[in-house]
C-alpha cells in the first residue's frame with residue numbers, strides 16, 4: 001500500500017556522508033552560497049537548459065558520532081569532505 005510513497009522517498013532522499021553507524025543522524029547547517037540567480041529555461045521536453053550553477057557550502061554534523069563535514073553542492077551534486085579535529 002505504501003510502495004508508491006516509498007519509491008518517491010527513495011528518489012528524493014539526500015546523499016549523506018559516509019558514517020560508521022547504522023543509526024547516525026545528521027544535522028545540516030546552512031553555510032554560504034554564491035548568490036547568482038539562474039532563471040530556469042526549459043526546452044520542449046521540460047528539461048532545464050539553464051541549471052543553477054551556484055556553489056553552496058553547508059556544514060553537516062553527525063549527532064551520534066560527533067563527526068563533521070563540509071558539504072559542497074554544485075549543479076545538484078553534493079560532495080562531502082570530513083573535517084578532522086574540528
Ligand SMILES: [Zn+2]
Pocket residue numbers: 019020021024025062063064065066067
Ligand atoms: Zn555517525
